Amino acid sequence: MKRRMWKAKSIIVALLLVGAFAASAPGAQTANAPAALALLEAVDSAQQYSSISYTGAMEITQGSRVLKKEYRASARGSDHVLLEFTNPEDLGVRMLRLGPSIWMYFPSEGDTIRISGSLMRQGLMGSNLSYEEVAEGESLRSTYSAEILREEKLDGRPCAVLKLSSSKTDISYPTRLLWVDTDRKVPLKIELYARSGLLMKTIFVRDLQPVSGRLLPTTIEIVDALRKNSKTLFSMRNIKLDLTLPDSLFTMQALTR
Amino acid sequence: MSASTRRRAAGAVLAAAARCLLVLLCAVPPLAAQTVSGALTSATTVSGGVAAPGQSVQLGADEELSLRGSARLGVLRFSALISTSVSAGLGATARWASYSGAQTLRWSWPAWSAGAGGSAGAPAPELFAALEVKELAASVSGELAGLGIRAELGKFPLKWGVGKAFRPSDIFGGMDYSGLLPQAGGTPAARLSAFPSALSRVEAAAAVDGLGAIAAGARYLASIGDSGAFAASAGWRRASDAAEELSGSIEGQLDIGIFSPYAEISARHSASADYAYAMLGSGAAVGTFTFHAEAQAAVGLSSSDLRVFSLATWAPSELTSLSLPILWINDARTASGGILAQLQGIAGGRLDLSASATLLFAAMPPASVWSLRAAWSRSLSTY
Numbered sequence: 001m002k003r004r005m006w007k008a009k010s011i012i013v014a015l016l017l018v019g020a021f022a023a024s025a026p027g028a029q030t031a032n033a034p035a036a037l038a039l040l041e042a043v044d045s046a047q048q049y050s051s052i053s054y055t056g057a058m059e060i061t062q063g064s065r066v067l068k069k070e071y072r073a074s075a076r077g078s079d080h081v082l083l084e085f086t087n088p089e090d091l092g093v094r095m096l097r098l099g100p101s102i103w104m105y106f107p108s109e110g111d112t113i114r115i116s117g118s119l120m121r122q123g124l125m126g127s128n129l130s131y132e133e134v135a136e137g138e139s140l141r142s143t144y145s146a147e148i149l150r151e152e153k154l155d156g157r158p159c160a161v162l163k164l165s166s167s168k169t170d171i172s173y174p175t176r177l178l179w180v181d182t183d184r185k186v187p188l189k190i191e192l193y194a195r196s197g198l199l200m201k202t203i204f205v206r207d208l209q210p211v212s213g214r215l216l217p218t219t220i221e222i223v224d225a226l227r228k229n230s231k232t233l234f235s236m237r238n239i240k241l242d243l244t245l246p247d248s249l250f251t252m253q254a255l256t257r
Numbered sequence: 258m259s260a261s262t263r264r265r266a267a268g269a270v271l272a273a274a275a276r277c278l279l280v281l282l283c284a285v286p287p288l289a290a291q292t293v294s295g296a297l298t299s300a301t302t303v304s305g306g307v308a309a310p311g312q313s314v315q316l317g318a319d320e321e322l323s324l325r326g327s328a329r330l331g332v333l334r335f336s337a338l339i340s341t342s343v344s345a346g347l348g349a350t351a352r353w354a355s356y357s358g359a360q361t362l363r364w365s366w367p368a369w370s371a372g373a374g375g376s377a378g379a380p381a382p383e384l385f386a387a388l389e390v391k392e393l394a395a396s397v398s399g400e401l402a403g404l405g406i407r408a409e410l411g412k413f414p415l416k417w418g419v420g421k422a423f424r425p426s427d428i429f430g431g432m433d434y435s436g437l438l439p440q441a442g443g444t445p446a447a448r449l450s451a452f453p454s455a456l457s458r459v460e461a462a463a464a465v466d467g468l469g470a471i472a473a474g475a476r477y478l479a480s481i482g483d484s485g486a487f488a489a490s491a492g493w494r495r496a497s498d499a500a501e502e503l504s505g506s507i508e509g510q511l512d513i514g515i516f517s518p519y520a521e522i523s524a525r526h527s528a529s530a531d532y533a534y535a536m537l538g539s540g541a542a543v544g545t546f547t548f549h550a551e552a553q554a555a556v557g558l559s560s561s562d563l564r565v566f567s568l569a570t571w572a573p574s575e576l577t578s579l580s581l582p583i584l585w586i587n588d589a590r591t592a593s594g595g596i597l598a599q600l601q602g603i604a605g606g607r608l609d610l611s612a613s614a615t616l617l618f619a620a621m622p623p624a625s626v627w628s629l630r631a632a633w634s635r636s637l638s639t640y
Binding site: 060062063065066067086088089091092098099100101103107108109110111112114116117118119121122123126127128227230247248250251252253256257 | 294295296297298325327334336338396398400405407413414415416441443450452454455456457458478480483484485486510512513514515516517540541542547572574575576577600601602603609636
C-alpha cells in the first residue's frame, strides 16, 4: 500500500521550515538562486516526516515577567494541528488548526471559538507566535523567491545566509533572512521583516536533537524586535515522528472532548 | 452568644470546612484513569466603593478557592469545577448581587433565596460564605456508523450564539452582567452531539435552571470555508411561570479585512406574541488595539429592549492589557462602564494581577455607584 507522505509542521518547526517551502518558488531569478533552492531542498529533505507528536513548553517573557505554559501537540501534514494545554491556568484549553482556519476551545466557558481575521495577529495564548503565523501553511511554497546573500559563521557553525523575498501584499513578512547550517542542513536563525524593511522578529534555534535519524530543532526562541525583552522560548520533548494520527484527531469532536 | 456572633461563627465554619474539602480533594491519589488532571487556584479581591446611591464608601474583600479536575477512562470523561468563597463588606455585596434564582448547585451562608420576599431585594450581609459546584459532568464519546458522537450529562457550560454580551440564540441561560465583563455559567443539562464533518457539529440539548424553567433544542454549527462560521437552531422553552415559547435562530460570523462582523437573529412565538431579537456586532483589530461592539434589539414587542455593549482593549504586550467595557441597557436607562488593567505572568507565571474601576449610572432617577477593585489569582497546586 502506498504510504501517504505529508510534510508535518509542529508549532516549533513551522517557522523554521518556511525556507524549505520556498524550494519550489517560481520567482527565484538571481544568479545563485539554484544554489539557494538546492540548499533549501536539502533542509526540506532533512526534516521530512509525515506526522509528529510531542510535549511542548512555552516560556513567555515580557520584561521581568515570565509565563510558563505546557501543552501536548499532534500535527499531520502541513495543515493539521491539535494542541491541548496542560498547565493549571489553561487546563483543557485546545487549539485546532485545519488549513488556515483556527478554532479554540475554552472548557471553563464551554465555548468553541473560531479565531476571526481581526484576531489573527494576536499571540497564541500570550506567546510571541501569532495565530497568523500558526495558520501559515504550504501556500508559502509559491510565495517567496530565494538567493544566497553570503556565507558566515554563527555560533561557530558555517552558515549560508539566504534571503527570501515576496512581492505579495497579504503576507506577514515579505522578507525573511535565514542562517542555514550548511553541514547539518538546518536553519539556526531567522529574521522576519515587514514591508518597510523593519525587523519584526528574530527566531533562534537554541537546541537540536537527533530524533528518528533526523536532526530536529527542539528548542527555539522567538524574540520580538519591537518590544524590549519580549520573547518566547518553545521547547519540545517526548517527540515521536511518523505516527499514525487518524482524521478523527483533527476535528471539532476532538477539540471539544 | 448573640445571633450575629453565631451567624459569623457558622459562616466561618462553613468556609473552613469547604476549604478543607477542596484541599483534601487535591490530596486524593489520582484515579486509575488514562488521564487525570487537576488544578487548585486562589483568587483574592479587595475593593472599595459605594454599593448603592446615597450610601457611604464601603471596603470589602473576597477570597475564592477553586478546584478544577478532569479524568478520562476510555471513552468516558468526567469533569468538575468546585469553588468556595468567603467575602466581606463590599465583596459580600458584589457576590450577593451576582446571585439569581436560576443558578443551581450553590449553597451559601446566609442562604440566598429567590422569589417574593426572597433575597434579591434584601440588603447584602456583611459576611458571606458560599460553596458552588460550577461544573460536574460526565460524557461518553464514540463512533456510530462512522459518525463521531458524544453524550453529556450533568452541570456544564452550555452556550449557543456568537455574541460576547448578547446571545439571542441561546435559549438555555442568560448572561450575568453583574461583573465588569458579561459571563455565562454552567447549567444542569443533557446533550447529544454528532460531528458529521471535521468542522461541523449537530447537537440536541435540554436544560433546566434553578427556577424550574426548561429548555430544549437542536443546533447545527459549521464553518463557511476558511473565512467564517454559521449556525442554525430551533428550540422550545417553558418558563417557570409555565409560559411556553418556540424559537428559531440563525447566527454567523465572517472575516472582512480587519473587521469580523457577526450577527444573530432569533424569531420567537408564544401564545401571547410573535417577535424577534436581532444582534449585530463586529470585532476589529489595528496594531495593539482590538475593539468589539454589539447591539441587540427586539422587533414586535412593546419595547425595543435596546442594549449596546462595547469593549476596547489595548494590549501593549502579550501579558499586559487595558480594557474599557461599556454596557447600556435602554429600557432600564442604565449604563455601566469601567476600566480593567491586567498583568499576567508575575512570580514565575503563577500569579496574575488585575485592577478595575467600575461606574454604574442610572438615568431615571439619576444615581450612580462606583467601585475600585484590585485582584490577584495564583495557582496553588496541580497534578
